Amino acid sequence: QTKKKMTKTLPRVTILATGGTIAGAGESATKAAYTAGKLSIDILLSAVPQIHDKAQIKGEQIAKIGSQDMSVEVWLKLSKRINEIFEEDSADAIVITHGTDTMEETATFLDLTALSDKPVVLVGAMRASTAMSQDGNKNLLDAVIVAADPNSQGKGVVVAMNELVFDGRDVTKTITTSTSTFDSRNFGPIGLIYDGKVNYYYQSLRNPVKKFDVTKATSLPQVEIIYGYADASPVTVDALLNTNVKGIVYAGMGNGNFNAAVGNSLEKASKKGIIVCRSNRTGSGRTTLFNEVDDAALGFVVGDDLNPQKARILLMLSLMETSDRAKIQTNFFDY
Numbered sequence: 001q002t003k004k005k006m007t008k009t010l011p012r013v014t015i016l017a018t019g020g021t022i023a024g025a026g027e028s029a030t031k032a033a034y035t036a037g038k039l040s041i042d043i044l045l046s047a048v049p050q051i052h053d054k055a056q057i058k059g060e061q062i063a064k065i066g067s068q069d070m071s072v073e074v075w076l077k078l079s080k081r082i083n084e085i086f087e088e089d090s091a092d093a094i095v096i097t098h099g100t101d102t103m104e105e106t107a108t109f110l111d112l113t114a115l116s117d118k119p120v121v122l123v124g125a126m127r128a129s130t131a132m133s134q135d136g137n138k139n140l141l142d143a144v145i146v147a148a149d150p151n152s153q154g155k156g157v158v159v160a161m162n163e164l165v166f167d168g169r170d171v172t173k174t175i176t177t178s179t180s181t182f183d184s185r186n187f188g189p190i191g192l193i194y195d196g197k198v199n200y201y202y203q204s205l206r207n208p209v210k211k212f213d214v215t216k217a218t219s220l221p222q223v224e225i226i227y228g229y230a231d232a233s234p235v236t237v238d239a240l241l242n243t244n245v246k247g248i249v250y251a252g253m254g255n256g257n258f259n260a261a262v263g264n265s266l267e268k269a270s271k272k273g274i275i276v277c278r279s280n281r282t283g284s285g286r287t288t289l290f291n292e293v294d295d296a297a298l299g300f301v302v303g304d305d306l307n308p309q310k311a312r313i314l315l316m317l318s319l320m321e322t323s324d325r326a327k328i329q330t331n332f333f334d335y
């Protein structure tokens with residue numbers, strides 16, 4: 001009787017599964033090689049029965065992929081499903097199991113497109129479910145704890161990994177193979193998970209002022225990223241000039257710089273109406289207007305402190321609504 005009563009008051013958490021190492025299975029406990037996204041949501045849930053003490057859990061399989069295969073199509077599907085679940089009030093919070101390679105991109109995409117204030121928590125693993133000291137079960141339990149906590153409301157989309165909570169806007173994968181791979185290079189974690197509870201310490205002031213409603217979208221404008229390096233030739237930029245590409249994010253050197261040859265081609269792209277957004281390859285810090293580049297004269301925008309892959313997301317979403325450079329720049333400075 002008491003138990004029944006308690007269960008009733010537990011928050012309702014829906015887990016949307018997409019694949020990744022958290023659903024990965026390998027040959028043995030000591031082999032690092034594995035296949036991502038093999039296990040279904042039911043198997044993931046049955047491995048962590050403790051989650052049922054924290055929330056009323058429902059699971060849904062959205063995709064079964066390694067997140068290197070994440071796509072606009074799956075992003076739209078996820079985003080629509082999140083908005084639908086909160087709209088129909090069938091959950092109080094959502095956890096998304098996801099591969100770690102592109103988790104930061106999905107976090108940014110959903111941060112900008114999930115219309116409700118309710119918690120959305122992304123989680124993954126660095127060791128497959130079959131590995132020794134696998135991290136997936138603990139991470140999943142922690143993610144449910146974060147999702148179920150009333151203090152997670154209004155924090156935007158967050159990533160819960162390795163007993164840390166990161167703001168989805170800022171988080172990035174920093175190490176290829178380590179369980180401590182996630183970090184927010186500019187700002188650090190916003191919360192710590194310990195002993196079945198999350199404690200928050202910081203909150204971003206840059207949570208989206210503007211949300212993008214993609215509930216009716218079926219595709220997004222094409223935006224490509226080009227990487228900068230010493231003596232880069234302009235062939236990669238030139239290759240995009242006569243395509244359907246609507247935006248280029250340039251992962252420039254230092255504060256978003258490029259050499260003269262690449263600069264000429266980027267200017268050509270800009271004159272053709274392709275939006276050029278300068279970001280940088282350093283991994284942290286801002287890309288600022290008018291440092292060594294005359295952005296106003298060239299018609300470029302800057303990605304502020306978003307890394308190239310995150311800047312691409314905001315540029316795609318912005319281009320869905322406008323090709324006005326000033327408005328697009330405002331989107332970057334507001335987010």
Ligand SMILES: NC(=O)CC[C@H](N)C(=O)O
Nearest residue numbers: 020021066067099100101
């Ligand atoms: N640790 C991981 O999740 C990496 C596995 C796979 N490449 C993915 O991102 O889904």
